[in-house]
Amino acid sequence: MRSCVHFRFHKKGKKKKKNKKKQQKQKAFESSRRQEAVMAEGRSDSVEQQQKSHHNQNQQHEPSTTTTTTPTPPTTGPVFSGQTTTINNSINSSSLITTAGSSSSSTSGGGGQCLLQRRATVTAATNPSVAPTASVGAASGRRNTMDGGSTETTSTSSSYPHDEVEVAQMGIHMLLNNGFREAKELFDSHKNESPLMHAGSSFMLFMQALMSFEEEKIDEAIKALQDTEKTCDPESGVFKNLRRKFSKKKKSHTEVQMGSEDRMQRQIIIADSLLYQAVLTFTHQDIPSYIKGGWLLRRAWKIYERLHREISEMLSRHSRTKLSQSSDSISSSNSDVRLSQDGTCTDGNDNELAKDVLERLLGSVNFGYGTFQLCVSMVPPKILKLIEFLGFEGDRNAGLDALNHTSYSKDMKAPLAILGLLWYHTVLRPFFALDGTKTSAGIPDAETIIKNRERDFPRSSLFLFFRGRVHTLKRENEYSLLLYRQALTVAAGQREIELMCLYEIGWCNLMKLRWIECLQAFQRLREESKWSKCYYSYLLAVCHGSLGDIDSAANIFKEVPSLVRSKNNQIESFASHRAEKLKTCPPVSPELCKLLTLELVFLWHALPTCTEPELRKMLMVCESQRDTRIFHLKCLLEGAIHKELGETELAIQYLEEALARHSGKKDDVHVAAFAHYELSSIYVHDQPSKSIQLLQTIKEKYKDYDFENRLTVRANNMLRSLKPAG
Known part of the structure; x- marks a missing residue:
């Protein structure tokens, strides 16, 4: 008790x-x-x-006007710091509205407002019909005084800062609407605050390097991409990965939950960085570069494959959950799996992501996945063996489907997917003869893309460039020249795009045999481009010689071999061989230089884009040749021109003569190899078995000749299309 x-x-x-x-x-x-x-x-x-x-x-x-505004206090830190910030798309009653003229004076302070002003500039640039305004929305974590001092805290529905995605997408739109400098400033100023902005900054360098092919640009882009990779995964490295793998310390549930979207986004950026590094590494065109590039591709592929499967499963689970709720709302309310009001699929612990976020992430993954598939499907056979050894292969159709999906997504890379598709249909398809003799096969696809998306990029120099490419494939070279010149004017100050347009202008005039106009374009390319002075010097030499300026042509030909920067560069190797050979040949003549011009047009697969009058003019150049030592080249060009004119019998006759005249020669091996390819393209419809035999001869008999990779890719594509028939 x-x-x-x-x-x-x-x-x-x-x-x-x-x-x-x-x-x-x-x-x-x-x-x-x-x-x-x-x-x-x-x-x-x-x-x-x-x-x-x-x-x-x-x-x-302003005594004549009165405005009532409710200013928002300046943020104390950058927009993409640890706190999440939302940028409103629409202007509401609590937003600060200023005109472009007064925004700089009325808004001052933190980096957040600076970025918002930039976003207003982006909006005005991407949509000229919209007046430039700056709108500042409420940020999460910021307290606004309402109704006698009561406070209210706003927050985002997702763990990832969606305003960052919007601003990154705006930066890409600015880039494609000729705001290259402004887009670069936007990405660079915030690259240390956000992995996505860091990725945008490094991608711009990658794009510059890919358009210019300059060694300095390539090295700078690779370094930036490596920095982006480290930013997204600071624990990268073999020993750090092993330590992290075997560490006993586990992540808390909250850490996993809050980082789900951020983790996926970072992994996508890492895979993209590896893919871009591989593409730039392949440009060196040597065996060590192929091995290193193949290893980078494998690492990127593993990430893409895993993320694609993971995101697809989450989307599928989201669809099943929504269907279950619509069919039985009572049982769904008692279930452990539920769908929130904002469309987020959750398992009771809020571990899943909203459907729109998952769809954006899938679009982001598909961009790299599609680019990967297209790149691998078009590599030369030598590299293809290495890629198959690494355990993956390219599917061109799957790559196109993935890029098309991304182009309609809300990811920042949607406009880039559009550019990738246009590049494929207007440049890669005809150059590598992916459709056999149908060089115009990509025109309908390219025209559809331009028609559907042109209003989003009304003044884009890149869209003007691709429109020019479409009309070039249509053999409307005068109109394509007009478009290239417009693109050159619009792209003023954007050096890489200017050089691309200049190159096309020079080539259009080259196909028309307008030597003076060619000289103007190629002279500027030689002075301003750092890619290959050897190649542009060779083009200048043949143009000078064709005009009758033999002394200038001879002097430039002497310089060409000393300008070679890489022995593995097939274009520089070809130009050097040709220039060296001219030292032992008879004096350089206008007739010979004109024939060498036609050889370039043929090797660049540009004859199918020439009109009948232009082709007839080229035949006159061939008929003017008198030196029997170059008759094998003359006959090859005559055969190819007659084939484009539809004169099949004459084409076969000249091509067989080219093979006979080359027999016993040790140089100009490419003449015989290309003659076999032209003959096989003639027999492809009527005698497919003979066409296959000629293509096999190219692969087995001829090695180490000029533009071997270029021709074997075309031969492989034709063999692939003939196998069912054969």
């Missing part, structure tokens, strides 16, 4: 202590609330004072 009484008293003592602690906590909480209320009142007073002073300034400077 005594022990029971003691127990009851002991229990009451514990309860008193607990109640006392609760009272202390309640008092501390109430005092903190009072302090916060005082601080809020002080902030509201300061805001009112700022508003009054701002209103008085407006009355002094």
Whole structure:
């Protein structure tokens, strides 16, 4: 009995202590609330004072107009810091609205407002019909005074800062609408605050390197891509990965939940960085580069494959959950799996992501996946063996489907997928003869893309460039020249795009045998481009010689071999061989230089884009040749021209003569190899077995000749199309 009484008293003592602690906590909480209320009142007073002073300034400077604004306090840190910030797409009553002329004076302070002003500039650049305004929305974590000092905190529905995605997409749109400098400034100024902005900055360098092919640009882009990879995965490295793998410390559930979208986005950026590095590494065209590039591709492929499967499964689970709820709402409400009001598929712990976020991530993955598939499907046979050894192969159709999916997504790379598709249909398909003799096969696809997307990029120099490519494939070279010149004017200040347009202008004039216009374009390319002075010097030499300026042509031909920068560069190797050979040949003549011009047009697979009058003019050049030592080349070109004119019998006759005249020669091996290919393309429909035999001869008999990779890719594509028939 005594022990029971003691127990009851002991229990009451514990309860008193607990109640006392609760009272202390309640008092501390109430005092903190009072302090916060005082601080809020002080902030509201300061805001009112700022508003009054701002209103008085407006009355002094603009007495004829009156505007009532509710200014938002400047943010204390950058937009893409640890706190998430949302940028409203529409302007509401609580936004600060300023015109372009007064925004710089009325908004000052933190990096957040700076970025918002940039976004307004981006909007004006991407949509000229919209007046330039700056809108500032409420940020999560920021407290706004409402209704007598009460506070309200806004927050984003997802763990990932979606304003970052929007601004990155705006930067890409700015890039494609001739705002290259502004886009670069936007990405560079925030690349240390966000992996996505860091990826945008490095991608711009990658794009510059790919358009210019300059060694300095390539090295700079590779270094930037490696920095982006490290930014997204600071624990990268063999030993760090092993340590992390075998570490006993596990991530908390909250850490996993908050980082799900961020983790996927970072992994996609890492895979993209590896893919871009591989593409740039392949440009060196040597065995070590092929091995290194293949290894980078394998690493990227593993990430793409895993993420594609993971995101697809989450989307599928989301669809099943939604279907289950629509069919049985009562049972769904009692289920462990539910769909939230904002369309987020959750498992009770909020581990899943919203459907729109998953669709954006899938579009982001598909860009790299599609680019990967297209690149691998068009590599030369030598590299293809290495790629097959590494355990993957390219599927061109799968790559096109993936890029098409991305082009309609809300990811920042959607416009880039559009450019990738246009590049494939207007450049790669005809150059590598992916459709056999049908060089115009990509025209309908390219025209559809341009028609559907041109309003989003009304003044884009790149869209003008691709429109020019479409008309070139249509053999409308005069109109394509007009478009290239327009693109050159619009792209003023964007060096890489200017050089691309200049190159096409030079080549269009070369196909028309307009030597003076060619000289102007190629002279500027030689001076301004750092890619290959050897190649542009060779083009200048043949143009000077064709005009009759033999001395200038001979002097430039002498310089060409000394300008070679890479022995593995097939174009420089070809130009050097030709220039060296001219030292032992008879004096350089206008007729010979004109024939060498036609050889370039043929090797670049540009004859199918020439009109009949242009082709007839080229035949006259061939007929003017008198030196029998170059008749094998003359006959090859005559055969190819007659084939394009539809004169099959004459084409076969000249091509067989080219093979006969080359027999026994040790140089110009490419003449015999290309003659076999031209003959096989003639027999492809009527005698497929003979066509296959000629293509096999190319692969087995001829090695180490000029443009071997270029021809074997075309031969492999034709063999692939003939196998069912054969």
